[in-house]
Amino acid sequence: MATYLSLNRYLRDIFGERIQKVPLDAGLSCPNRDGTKGIGGCIYCGETGSGTGAHATGQAIREQMRKGQVWAARRYKAKKFIAYFQSYSNTYAPMAVLERIYRQALTGPEVVGMAIGTRPDCIDRDVLKLIERIGKGHMIWMEYGLQSACDATLKRINRGHSVQDFIDAVDLTRQFGFPVCAHVIFGLPGEDTSQMKQTIELLADLRIDGIKFHQLYVETGTRLHTLYSLGKYKPISLEQYAELVAWSVSRLPRNTVIHRLTGDPRRSRLAAPGWSLKKQDILNAICERIEA
Template identity: 35%
Template sequence: MGETVYSWGHGRRYNDFPTYFRALFSERVQKVSIDAGFTCPNRDGSKGLGGCTYCNNKTFKPTYCNLENSVSSQVLKGIDFFARKYEAMKFLAYFQAYTNTYAPLDDLKRLYEEALEHPKIVGLVISTRPDAVSNELLDYLAELSRKVYVMVEFGLESHLDRTLESINRGHSFSESVWALEETAKRGINNCAHMIVGLPGESRDELLDQARTVSQLPVKNLKLHQLQIHHGTILARQYNENPERFHLYTAEEYIELVVDYLELLNPAIIVERFISQAPPDLLIAPKWGLKNFEFVAKVEKRLAERNTWQGRLFNE
């Protein structure tokens, strides 16, 4: 008997991002992170102050991202960092820190187009909030996406409004739905970013999240286990009331991810299951697993259970 080929066209038991990306580009493509000096509407007072309770941007910002460096300079430094490992490759400029659409449109155009000036940059990945994009901006990105790869990554974080309020997101889930629908109808690639295990969310509610996400025009999905980082409001809350938190063990989370995948629309491309923070910033949980090690464990568990992404979709 030959290998099972699933609806996404290959034999891996979930619709994985690396396979999709290799098929999309004929060569190795790597994201280069850029910090363009943005803030957020729930930091500067327009929606709130203090930012999201879990947020410490140092957990995902490479050392070459520095506000003293221009976008062009950060692109060059990022490309140089990866070029030492791989000679032939292209890059995506990843506007990652804070809310990367939170500025006047003319300023955004200047920053995005500055990044695209480098001949090895073949597209943009723009991390933002669903309440920080306008029709005008999306029309511009739709036009841009006809020339280069454009992905807009939305921090949805939860499908429950009570959770969004408790983590000080400053937007509702209906705004998330609007943002996904508006990007999809313009043909712009989108990505939904969800944090799994936020305080007060039950396992059943997290599986319901998979069903909810599956009904939306989501192209890519990033899952991120709840982590408590030093220097955050969440760290203080965890210290004061640890009983409010259920921090999954790696084994529990693997099982939850497999259950989540079974319910997930098979058309959705899964970009990642976990996030890694620098050890000196991480309070808990400390699994000691790298991304590729976690993926291997999920794939092993999918095989052991003889299941796959979407097996229970629409059932």
């Protein structure tokens, strides 16, 4: 048996049943793409900003929630849900827009919580107050992309924020009592094992509430794809990735909730590494190492 606290188990312990996250695309942008922080975004960012692309097809948040709930009820027999704002930076919009989309997401007694993915430099006291007000009575998770605890790496991948921005965001969010899930990427250009471990050391020191692990994969059409095509970027191997995730799980506090063990690229957009599509093989490789 793997010895880590998965998101499923954590939610089941609290709610007594399966809770399914419904991914949402609010069609917001990102300050790292529109020129406020940078242009073009992170070098690996694809056209949908790691999201579903549902907004571009004209689906409002309520419609996306309804469809997601129907799908999850069929697939997992789930009856309760967490609205998950996944695409782009989901706190980067005027307050009135944020209020509208969060309210739409939290409609109905079957929606027990909300998870909001955003950049650590896109959060402030006013937005957190809004989330506190709208989210009353619901479980709230704030998800911040750290990716690496090395500022030189963040610069190299054009993140447009610093490690300190992440630490400040965690501090501020904790003042509101919301748990924070950190997003981390292994295999970033120029990083060796010790730098990747340094990221986990920081999160362990912060006693981070939750974490999502991703391998860096190359999406077609991104700047990373250009580097890869020129032979200037070599993806991480499955073995190294599995070793690092297993080590990280052992290093983090036992009550850190593991939201994700691997990224999920779209087959049609993936250039490399091919093993990214073999989700079960990746999970097996990680779990074998965790149990060893």
